[in-house]
Amino acid sequence: MKKKLVIAVTALNAIDSPGPGVAVVRAIRESTDFEARIIGLSYEALEPGLYMHDLIDKTYQIPYPSGGTDSLLARLEYIHEEESLDLIIPNFDAELFNFIKLRDKLMAKGIRTFLPELKQFESRDKIKLVEFGKKNGFYVPKDRIIHEFRELKQIEEELEYPVVVKGKFYDAVVANSFEQVEKAFLKILAKWGLPIILQEFIKGTEINIAALGDGEGNSISIIPMRKLYITDKGKAWAGITIEDDRLVELAQKFIKSTNWRGGCELEVMLTDDGKPFIMEVNPRFPAWIYLTAAAGQNQPASLVKMAMGETVEPFTSYETGKIFIRYAWDLITDINEFQKISGNGEL
């Protein structure tokens, strides 16, 4: 009989800019190599994944990342006592720092993770992207990191348009004038705080690459996806797997140069003259990660196996022309369910 792994997953929100959690769970559920009891870890009572009982067995609320590591650890200890967790897969950028910091303490309790080292995690940070590109020989857009509003005023004359205004964790707005830059700056400031990044606008085809590294420089899986339909937040609402050696080599080089451990997403702009610019590196699986399973390389299931100590051989092929089309679905639940998670913090 296969061992039943108890796996906790975060980012179960599935709004217009969805978290990857539900897709990660869907891919894990599809693996025939192990059975899983899935524990949802939520921040808010209205994250749709909480109510998807065919995917998630039980959900616990956890404190917001701003609460720090102590409160998170205390909550995880409680959940571990109840559930005997084998593995946690965090999927939000903003929470990863805390989980990486807690890695050794969690491991001491028998809870595994499969995350990059803090140094790897910080090296690809948006605010260090130019430095990262220079050091490792990647095309990256030029940028200016703005730490206060006054600085923005000072560089007004130097700006070339369009320019992309980006938040530290999320959000990006293309601005065509200084007025638009100011407006986007203030909007992102209110939501994500400082610093804010002004990034050179690169014209080209938007490609995202989902990649999985073993932590020793080897790429276990690389799936490039071209966005077919893009929302007003710049997120892919539909996409197709493509085959382009330049993109696979780019991801391999990234994983090798960082010894990346775990899942990540490279946001790439492929210019008309064939230069792949890395626009951003997300240090976790993307929301479209289920497409990797559909294309024949189940990245979340492979991560689970590696986290549990198995050696996973790198995948060698995948299906091109696999398309995902995201859709919205009105999930119906009951006030009793909502009350359990919002009142007791468990569902």
Next chain:
Amino acid sequence: MRIRKNIAVSDEGYLFNPTTGDSFSTNGTGAMIISMLKQDKSLIEITDAICEAYDADRILVERDVEDFTSLLKDNSVLD
């Protein structure tokens, strides 16, 4: 002039370029041209075949075949 190796073409003349993710649909004549390009036929042979099949003006067919193949080139379907 050859169709790129990795381009997938259905019998109906539907093309998928796995490198770019682009897909294209053509009409019957387009499908016929693509099918002949896959068989390494020259533009002259393709023009001959279309003139015979449609009893059309040769100069017009020549121009249309050239237009169509340059469209395929622009979209990275042909080498």
